[in-house]
Amino acid sequence: xxxxxxxxxLFGGMALAMLSVSCSKDDDIEVLDQDDYKYVGQAVGNxxxxxxxxxxxxxxTQNTGSTCYQDNTPAIExxxxxNAFNKGEYMFEHYFTEFSPTPILRGLGPAYVRSTCIDCHxxxxxxxxxxxxxxxxxxxGYLLVIYHPTGGANSNxxxxxxxxxxxxxxxxxxxxLPPVDESGISIEWKKVTAMESGLPLTFPDGEPYELIxxxxxxxxxxxxxxxxxxxxxxxxxxTIGLYGTGLLDAIPQDSIKKxxxxxxxxxxxxxxxxxxxxxxxxxxxxxxxxxxxxxxLADGTxxxxxxxxxxxxxxxxxxPGANAMxxxxxxxxxxxxxxxxxxxxxxxMSRTASVIDAIKKNPAxxxxxxxxxxxxxxxxxxxxxxxxxxxxxxxxxxxxxMTDNNFWQYMVWHRGLAVARARxxxxxxVQRGKQVFMAIGCAHxxxxxxxxxxxxxxxxxxxxxxxxxxxxxxxQTIYPYTDLVQHRLRMKNDIHGxxxxxxxxxxxxxxxxxxxxxxxxxxxxxxxxxxxxxxHAYSKEGDAYRSAERFYHLKKADRDALVKFLRxx
Numbered sequence: 055x056x057x058x059x060x061x062x063x064l065f066g067g068m069a070l071a072m073l074s075v076s077c078s079k080d081d082d083i084e085v086l087d088q089d090d091y092k093y094v095g096q097a098v099g100n101x102x103x104x105x106x107x108x109x110x111x112x113x114x115t116q117n118t119g120s121t122c123y124q125d126n127t128p129a130i131e132x133x134x135x136x137n138a139f140n141k142g143e144y145m146f147e148h149y150f151t152e153f154s155p156t157p158i159l160r161g162l163g164p165a166y167v168r169s170t171c172i173d174c175h176x177x178x179x180x181x182x183x184x185x186x187x188x189x190x191x192x193x194x195g196y197l198l199v200i201y202h203p204t205g206g207a208n209s210n211x212x213x214x215x216x217x218x219x220x221x222x223x224x225x226x227x228x229x230x231l232p233p234v235d236e237s238g239i240s241i242e243w244k245k246v247t248a249m250e251s252g253l254p255l256t257f258p259d260g261e262p263y264e265l266i267x268x269x270x271x272x273x274x275x276x277x278x279x280x281x282x283x284x285x286x287x288x289x290x291x292x293t294i295g296l297y298g299t300g301l302l303d304a305i306p307q308d309s310i311k312k313x314x315x316x317x318x319x320x321x322x323x324x325x326x327x328x329x330x331x332x333x334x335x336x337x338x339x340x341x342x343x344x345x346x347x348x349x350x351l352a353d354g355t356x357x358x359x360x361x362x363x364x365x366x367x368x369x370x371x372x373x374p375g376a377n378a379m380x381x382x383x384x385x386x387x388x389x390x391x392x393x394x395x396x397x398x399x400x401x402x403m404s405r406t407a408s409v410i411d412a413i414k415k416n417p418a419x420x421x422x423x424x425x426x427x428x429x430x431x432x433x434x435x436x437x438x439x440x441x442x443x444x445x446x447x448x449x450x451x452x453x454x455x456m457t458d459n460n461f462w463q464y465m466v467w468h469r470g471l472a473v474a475r476a477r478x479x480x481x482x483x484v485q486r487g488k489q490v491f492m493a494i495g496c497a498h499x500x501x502x503x504x505x506x507x508x509x510x511x512x513x514x515x516x517x518x519x520x521x522x523x524x525x526x527x528x529x530q531t532i533y534p535y536t537d538l539v540q541h542r543l544r545m546k547n548d549i550h551g552x553x554x555x556x557x558x559x560x561x562x563x564x565x566x567x568x569x570x571x572x573x574x575x576x577x578x579x580x581x582x583x584x585x586x587x588x589x590h591a592y593s594k595e596g597d598a599y600r601s602a603e604r605f606y607h608l609k610k611a612d613r614d615a616l617v618k619f620l621r622x623x
Contacts, residue, residue: 090478099485101476108560108623109473110506110530113301122474123178123297123561123568129525130470142467145460146171150383152227161385161455163227164438165219165395167197168382174293177569178471180562181292183578187239189224193571195293196578198222198234199550200272203287210552212287217279217398221381229412230438231278233399238276241290242269246546251594253603259610263588267547267579279398280405289550290577291363296375297561298534299361300469303370304527306507307358310538311335313501317539320498321597324540324553327365352389352514360538363554363576369512371524375468376514379461387456389516391445393438400438404431420450458516462524465517470525474561476533478622487619490612494604499556499597501537506530535559535623544593549576563621583617 094116097103107114112132115125126139145158149170154160162169167189174181174195181195188194200222203209214220218233226232246265249255256262270288277283314328314335322330327347329336337346339356347358349368357368367373380387381394403409413419413430421437423429433449436442444452478484491497509526517524540553554576565572573581580586591602605613 090480093480094475096480098480099482100488101479101485104531105533105623106476106479108476108533109298109301110527110532112525112527112530113298113473113532114475115472116475118474118477118564120177120567122564123295123471125472125474126467126470127300127472127525127527129300129527130466133523133525135466135470135523135525138463138466139470140467141460141463142465142470145379145464146175146467150385158460161383163225163384164230164393165223165226165233165399166382166384167221167223167225169225171378171382174382175296176571178297179295179565179569180571180573181294181578182569182571183243183292183573183581184241185243186241187224187236189236193569196290197293198224198239198270198272199289199291200234200283201287201289201550202285208287208547210289210548210550212550215283215286216396217277217281217283218396219381219394221394223384223394229409230403231406231409233278233396234272235276235278238273240271242271243267244269246592250544250546250592251599251603253588253591253606257610257613258607261610263584265579265585265589265592266581267545268577269547278402278406279396280402281398289547291549292573292576292578294557295561295565296468297471298473298532298558299370299373299375300471300525301473301506301527301530301532302360302534302536302538302558303373303469303511304506304509304530305360305504305538309504309507310358310360313537314539317498317537324365326553327359327540351512355512357512360555363549364551365540365553365555370469371465371511371513371517376461376465379456379464385455386444386452387454387461387516388458389461389514391443391454393440393442393444395438395440397439397441400435400440403438404435409434420452423449458520459522462517462520462522466524469511473532473534474564476623477563478618481618481622483615484619484622486612487615487617487622490608490616491619494608495601497535498601499537499539499541500535500559502533502535504532504534506532533560533623541597543590543596543598545579545589545596546592559620560623563623583620584613587616 094106095103112129113127115122117125130139148159150159150162152162168174173192176193182193184194201214202212204212223233224236243266268290270290274282327336335347335358337348339348344350348356349359350356351372359365359368361367361373380390384394410427410430413421421433423433437449506527509528536556536558540555542552574586580589587602587605590598591606
C-alpha cells in the first residue's frame with residue numbers, strides 16, 4: 055500500500071487549492087474549504103453520509119492527494135493481500151523487456167503496443183492528449199483504431215482491418231519491423247467552427263467556449279504487412295482511469311439489466327446489446343460463443359459485457375487489464391499461448407530481407423530453423439502467426455513468460471485499486487452543482503448510485519487452480535456516476551462504432567493532481583469539463599443533447615457550480 059501521511063489524510067481534499075471552475079481565463083479563483091475533513095462521513099446539505107465514500111467502505115481511500123489513484127482498497131488489507139498488490143503494482147509501473155534480468159518483467163514482443171502499462175495510464179489515470187503518436191511518450195494513452203469505413207469515407211462505423219491487430223502495434227523487438235511505423239502517423243487537432251446543433255460557440259452571457267477534435271492519418275507505406283490494407287479510416291481511443299474497476303465488476307448483472315430496461319423506455323439503445331422487441335439482452339447465451347450482449351469467458355461461462363467503450367468484455371478477470379497484460383506487451387502466460395499478431399504481419403516479416411539476414415547470422419535464434427533463407431522464412435512465418443501455439447509447435451517451443459502467480463498478483467492489484475473519497479461536499483456551491491446536475495438530466499446516463507452484490511466474481515483457471523483469491527466488495531453502496539450503458543453523442547469524428555459506454559465520473563476531479571492533465575472523453579478532445587459537456591450538445595440527434603442544451607442556457611454561476619460538483623465527486 056502507498057504510505058499516506060496524516061496531513062494527506064486530513065487535508066487531501068484541499069490540494070486543488072487554486073481551482074478555476076470554468077473555461078474563461080478571467081474567472082475568479084476559489085480556494086477550497088480547509089475544514090473539509092471535519093465533515094467527512096456526515097450528511098451535509100443534499101449529500102448523504104455515504105456519498106463521501108464513492109467506493110463504499112471496502113473500496114474508498116481517504117487519500118485525496120497526488121497519489122490517490124494508486125492506493126489500494128481497504129478490501130486488500132482485509133484479505134491480507136498487500137504483498138500481492140505491491141507485486142502487481144511493480145509490474146504495472148516498470149518496463150518489460152525481452153531478456154530482463156528481473157524475472158517478473160521478462161518477456162516482450164515480438165510485436166507490441168507498449169512495454170509498460172503506466173505509459174498509457176499516467177498516474178494510473180486517463181491518458182493525455184498529444185499532438186503526435188509516439189508509443190514511448192509517457193502519458194500517451196492512445197490506441198490507434200484502424201478500420202474499413204462502411205458508411206462512406208471517414209464513417210464512424212466499419213470492421214477492423216485484418217492486416218494489423220485490433221489494438222495496432224507500433225513497436226517490435228529486433229530484428230523485426232513494427233506492424234505500423236510511427237513515422238507515418240499524423241494527428242491534427244482541428245477547431246469546431248460551427249455546432250451541428252446550431253448552438254453558438256458562446257454562452258448567452260457572452261462567455262466563449264472552444265471545441266477541438268482529432269483527424270488521424272496513416273500512410274499506407276507505414277504498414278509493414280503483406281498485403282497492405284486499403285480503404286481505411288482512423289480514430290484514436292484513450293485509456294481511462296483504472297481505479298474502481300473492481301467495484302464495477304461487483305455490480306450484479308441483474309441490476310445492469312434493470313438499468314437497460316429502464317432506459318429502453320425512453321430512447322433506442324445499441325441493438326448489438328439490447329433487443330428492443332424482447333426487452334432483453336441481444337443475442338443468445340446458449341450458443342456457447344460470444345454474440346450480442348453475451349461474452350464467453352475462458353471456461354465457457356456466459357456473461358453480459360460491461361467493460362471498455364465498445365463493450366467488449368464481461369469480467370475484469372478476463373477483461374481490459376487481464377487481456378492487456380498479454381496483448382499490449384505480448385507477454386505470454388499459461389492461458390495465453392498464442393501471440394497477439396496477424397498473419398499479414400507474419401507473412402511480411404518472412405519476406406523482409408533484413409529480418410532473414412539478421413536471423414541467418416544468429417544460429418541461436420529460435421527462428422533459425424535449418425539456417426537456409428527458405429527455412430528461416432518458414433520459421434518466421436509460422437512462429438509469428440497468431441494461430442501458432444507458442445509452447446507446442448514444430449520450430450521452437452517457447453515457455454510462458456509470466457507465471458500464474460505473477461498474473462494473480464497483477465489481478466489482485468488491478469481489482470484492488472481504490473476510489474478517492476469525495477471532497478468539499480459541505481460547500482454550498484458544490485451542493486448547488488449537484489442540484490443542477492440532477493435537474494438538467496445528467497444523471498439519466500451518469501447514474502450516481504449502485505449497489506454491489508455478493509461479488510462472487512469469475513476467475514480464470516490460472517487463479518482457480520492455485521486456490522488464489524482476489525479482493526471482494528460485497529454489498530457496497532457506491533457512486534461511480536455511470537449507467538454502464540452505451541450511448542451516441544454523434545460528434546464530429548466520433549468514436550469508432552458510434553456507441554460509447556458512459557464513462558464513470560468518480561475521482562475525475564483529481565486528474566490534474568494525479569496525471570498532470572484533465573483531458574476527457576474517449577479521445578481526449580475535451581480539455582476540461584465545459585468542453586466535455588458541450589460536446590454532448592454538438593448534435594440534436596445525440597442522446598444527451600437536451601441535458602447539454604439546458605446546461606448551455608444556465609447562468610454562469612450555475613455552470614460553475616456544476617463544474618465544482620464534478621470536481622468534488
